[in-house]
Amino acid sequence: MAATRTILITGGAGFIGSHLVRLFVHKYPHYHIVNLDALTYAGNLANLQDIEQAPNYTFVKGDIRDQEYMQVLFNRYGFDGVIHLAAESHVDRSITNPLAFVETNVLGTVNLLNVARQTWKDDFSGKRFYHVSTDEVYGSLGEEGLFTEETPYDPRSPYSASKASSDHFVRAWYHTYGLPVVLSNCSNNYGPYQFPEKLIPLMINNIRENKPLPVYGDGKYTRDWLWVKDHAGAIDQVFHKGKDGETYNIGGNNEWKNIDLVQKLCDILDELLGHAAGTSRQLITFVKDRPGHDRRYAIDASKIRRELGWEPSIKFEEGFRQTAQWYLDNPGWLQQVISGDYQDYYKQQYD
Ligand code: NAD
Ligand code: TYD
Secondary structure, eight states, X not given: OOOSEEXXXXXXXXXXXXXXXXXXXXXXXXXXXEEEEOOXXXXXXXXXXXXXXXXXXXXXXXXXXXXXXXXXHHHHHOOSEEEEOOOOOOHHHHHHOHHHHIIIIIIIHXXXXXXXXXXHTTOOTTOEEEEEEEGGGGOOOOSSOOBOTTSOOOOOSHHHHHHHHHHHHHHXXXXXXXXXXXXEEEOOEESTTOOTTSHHHHHHHHHHXXXXXXXXXXXXXXXXXEEHHHHHHHHHHHHHHOOTTOEEEEOOSOEEEHHHHHHHHHHHHHHHHTOOTTTGGGGEEEEOOOTTOOOBOOBOOHHHHHHHOOOOOSOHHHHHHHHHHHHHHOHHHHHHHHSTHHHHXXXXXHO
16 A cells, blocks of 8 residues: 655654654554654663564664755655654753754754745645653643643753754744644653663662662652553544644643652552562662752643643553553563663762
8 A cells, every 4th residue: 555644753762752662553554754863772682573564564664864864864764744753852861961962953954944935845735843851841830730732942951951952943933934834742751661761760760779769859840641652542643633833831730749650660669569568668779969950841732632632641650550550560661761871870960
């Protein structure tokens, strides 16, 4: 069957990207999905083993910063749409190595925008460039309030500054060149295949290994957690039904203070592992705070709900349990990603 649309997904071997690629490959058999990923430490083809033979799926290893190669791919495949997720994504790494974030998140995005614009020229009909971003661009909230699409940008970490910058460039390509773009800014995701440098999988892995659970500062920092498959579902809605030039906030309406979340995780894992109640909580250790640590993120997702009919599908308790169970059921995946470089990263970050 000839593909009706050919879509480039960047960063599809990462955490969110792999869920999105899987969703699109299954849901749209008449689309050709091309997954471009540089396979950095965060990219892992094991995340996509179940679909690698699908007839409507192609993986290409490549770097979004490579102008010539990206142009070759656009010419070869004739993409109608781009969903851009490739990025350096971890705040702590951005503090130790900010330039990598500027290079990938800013320069890589600008490169991609330029190649899309030059390939599609002035005939943008049927084309779409979708930039996937984060709520961290809005900065930090106090006890009250929510981020809306109108909240002024106020990024505070090198990661969020690089994402904010890339968002500005995407909007500049819309206003200046008429490139049909759409953006979304999402809250913290959790679920299977997340690299164990992020809070939830790091804690699950440490509980498995009976290692200290490092909670930064007073542990009262708050995040709004969303099930990763719900994020993929939201991206699907925005890609197909969102309006050009618009931004959609995506969130779980599900705020947790870190310490409460870690305690909850301890209790679930004690149950799943058959440990006595309270065992894992003893591993909780308060450690030095992250510099510039944003106090609270929380999303007002009423626009996407109202305009595109999207809502999170599962409750946190259920998603959390499924996530914990998935990591316990997939020790091979965890073992593979925590071998090698991860050990050096962990030492540098936590020792
Ligand atoms: P991730 O780190 O798991 O995956 C990023 C992927 O990008 C990896 O597969 C990596 O190999 C690839 N990549 C990195 N540099 C590249 C380059 N130069 N060229 C090509 N590929 C490259 O990240 P994630 O958590 O899946 O996040 C995906 C996107 O969603 C990012 O843009 C991130 O800013 C955004 N986002 C993430 C969250 C979250 O909670 N994880 C929330 C909101 C938005
Ligand atoms: P993280 O998963 O890195 O996401 P982000 O910083 O992008 O929100 O961290 C989530 C929260 O958990 C954040 O407030 C920092 C905190 N945290 C810890 O307390 N200990 C840890 O080891 C990590 C990785 C994060």
